[in-house]
Structure formats: C-alpha cells, structure tokens
Amino acid sequence: MPERKKLRIGLLTGGGDAPGLNAVIRAVVIKAQALGHETLGFICGWRGMLNKEYVVLTRKEVEDIQREGGTILGSSRTNVSKIPNGFEIVKANMAELGLDALVAIGGEDTLGVAAKLHAAGGHVVGVPKTIDNDVNCTDYTFGFDTATNRAMEALDRLHTTAKSHRRVMVVEIMGRHAGWITLHAGMASAHFVLIPEVEYDLDELCRQIKQRHSNGAVYTMVAVSEGFENKDLARRIMHSAEKDDFGHVRLGTGIGVGQALAEEIEDRTGLETRHVVLGHLQRGDPPPSTACWARARGSRLWR
Ligand code: F6P
Numbered sequence: 001m002p003e004r005k006k007l008r009i010g011l012l013t014g015g016g017d018a019p020g021l022n023a024v025i026r027a028v029v030i031k032a033q034a035l036g037h038e039t040l041g042f043i044c045g046w047r048g049m050l051n052k053e054y055v056v057l058t059r060k061e062v063e064d065i066q067r068e069g070g071t072i073l074g075s076s077r078t079n080v081s082k083i084p085n086g087f088e089i090v091k092a093n094m095a096e097l098g099l100d101a102l103v104a105i106g107g108e109d110t111l112g113v114a115a116k117l118h119a120a121g122g123h124v125v126g127v128p129k130t131i132d133n134d135v136n137c138t139d140y141t142f143g144f145d146t147a148t149n150r151a152m153e154a155l156d157r158l159h160t161t162a163k164s165h166r167r168v169m170v171v172e173i174m175g176r177h178a179g180w181i182t183l184h185a186g187m188a189s190a191h192f193v194l195i196p197e198v199e200y201d202l203d204e205l206c207r208q209i210k211q212r213h214s215n216g217a218v219y220t221m222v223a224v225s226e227g228f229e230n231k232d233l234a235r236r237i238m239h240s241a242e243k244d245d246f247g248h249v250r251l252g253t254g255i256g257v258g259q260a261l262a263e264e265i266e267d268r269t270g271l272e273t274r275h276v277v278l279g280h281l282q283r284g285d286p287p288p289s290t291a292c293w294a295r296a297r298g299s300r301l302w303r
Pocket of ligand 1: 015107131132176226250251
C-alpha cells in the first residue's frame with residue numbers, strides 16, 4: 001500500500017464559548033495522532049491564525065479535557081474580513097506553517113470566515129458550534145443542548161419565588177436573533193414564550209396574563225429571547241453602543257428586552273413583575289456527555 005502523506009492540521013475555536021468545544025478539540029487531536037498527523041491549536045480563534053500564535057497539541061495536552069466547559073484554546077470574535085488583506089495573511093501563515101488543512105469550530109461568524117477562506121482556496125473543515133442553534137444546514141449545534149437545559153432549570157427554580165410572591169416573572173434568555181433556546185426551555189417551563197421569529201402583540205400578551213390571573217392563577221412565567229423585538233419595547237431598551245467585530249450589538253447589557261418587558265407588563269396589568277437576565281450562566285458548564293463518558297469509560301472506545 002502506498003504510504004499515506006502525514007498532514008499538519010490547524011485547529012481553532014471562535015465566537016462564544018459553548019460546552020463541548022474541548023470534546024471536539026480532543027477528538028480531532030486523538031484521531032489525527034492515531035493516523036500519524038500533527039495538530040496545531042491556534043490561540044483565541046482567527047486572532048491566533050492571523051498572529052501565528054499556536055500550541056502543538058498531542059494526546060497529552062487533550063487528555064480528559066472533554067469534561068471541561070469552555071475551550072482550552074481560548075476564543076475571540078476576531079473577523080478576518082475586517083482586517084486589511086486578512087485572508088492573504090491567513091493563507092500566507094498557513095503556507096509558512098506548512099498547514100494542509102484547518103478545522104474551524106464555531107458558529108455563523110467563525111464559519112462564515114471559514115467559508116470565505118475555503119472559497120479563496122483554503123482547505124477548511126467547519127464544525128458547527130453555538131448555543132444559539134442557528135447554523136445553516138444543521139439541525140443541532142453543540143452547546144445548544146446544555147444552554148437549553150440551563151435555561152430550563154433556571155425557569156424551574158424561578159417558579160417557586162414567582163408563585164410565593166404572586167408575581168409575573170420575565171426571564172431573558174440568550175440566542176441573539178434566534179429563539180431556539182427560549183422556545184425549547186420555555187415550552188418545558190414557562191406560560192408564555194416570546195421569540196424573535198414570531199411577532200407578538202403586547203396588548204394581547206397582557207390581556208392573556210390578566211385572564212390567567214382572573215381565572216385563579218397566582219403567578220406567571222414569561223420566557224423572552226434576548227433578540228425579541230417589539231415597537232412598544234423599543235422605546236425602553238437601551239443597549240451599550242459597543243459592537244463586536246461582526247457588527248453585533250451587545251445584547252443583555254444596559255436595559256435589555258427582559259427589563260423592558262417586565263416594566264411594560266407591570267404598567268399594563270398592575271401585577272407586580274420582576275425580571276432575570278440569564279446571560280452567560282447558560283454557557284458555563286461541562287457538556288452533558290460527562291455522565292455518558294463515565295458510563296462509556298469501560299468500553300473499548302475509551303482505550
Ligand atoms: O452566540 C452565542 C451568544 O451566547 C449569544 O446567544 C449572545 O447574544 C452572545 O453570544 C453574547 O456574546 P458575548 O459573549 O460576546 O457577550
């Protein structure tokens with residue numbers, strides 16, 4: 001049999017961290033090493049690629065990391081398209097380092113850059129990651145499951161305080177312009193779910209909340225996605241003016257949709273209302289495979 005060419009593979013993680021990133025890093029490194037290939041891990045996403053900042057990854061560096069949340073390589077929202085001659089720099093760095101291929105693990109922004117690099121002749125594999133679950137041609141991105149479970153658990157816990165105090169509780173959930181986390185967690189544990197993909201009239205929402213309460217309900221849980229838009233809320237919302245490299249406004253800062261909606265509901269219904277912004281709590285966790293990992297440990301897959 002002809003001898004297989006030994007490859008040098010680059011690996012990077014970009015965008016918001018998500019549980020499961022380390023498991024993917026580990027899988028790539030272990031598989032590559034088993035086939036005799038070498039893996040270089042670039043620090044903080046595309047920034048490391050542009051600066052040639054990397055570490056050599058072997059089985060030793062990635063041992064057991066699948067149980068940790070976040071990413072051992074670090075992440076950033078560096079946008080190669082925004083850097084003058086960014087793609088030329090990346091291609092030149094790849095050539096200089098002798099990289100045969102690059103594995104980019106990220107969401108729509110990181111993979112958007114990866115797609116452009118591919119179109120410019122680079123050998124790139126994209127791995128879909130984001131808690132938001134909004135990557136094209138993919139049913140589920142990793143990170144989504146954990147974030148949804150965290151949001152659902154938070155909603156579950158907030159029921160008791162809302163009920164004890166006879167309040168309406170508004171819970172703002174991450175997802176930028178995609179409502180998947182809010183939809184799944186909210187269907188499991190809220191009375192009302194508001195997502196960016198569906199218009200919702202606030203008069204109608206408040207009418208239904210009041211009706212619930214006049215029918216005997218003593219509290220109401222509302223799950224709202226951070227990207228939910230409504231003209232009546234717009235006048236109350238005040239986000240930080242700061243934008244990231246991809247032009248995204250920082251949601252969940254200043255007066256976000258959760259607070260605006262809570263104020264609007266209280267004003268319109270007269271019911272005491274509180275809001276909670278879950279924010280980054282939804283991202284900071286080990287992936288759900290930990291239990292599976294413990295169970296599978298004895299199996300031949302892990303030897
Ligand atoms: O894209 C993942 C995500 O968690 C979004 O749901 C959220 O709007 C955004 O990242 C927050 O970004 P950052 O961590 O940069 O504040």
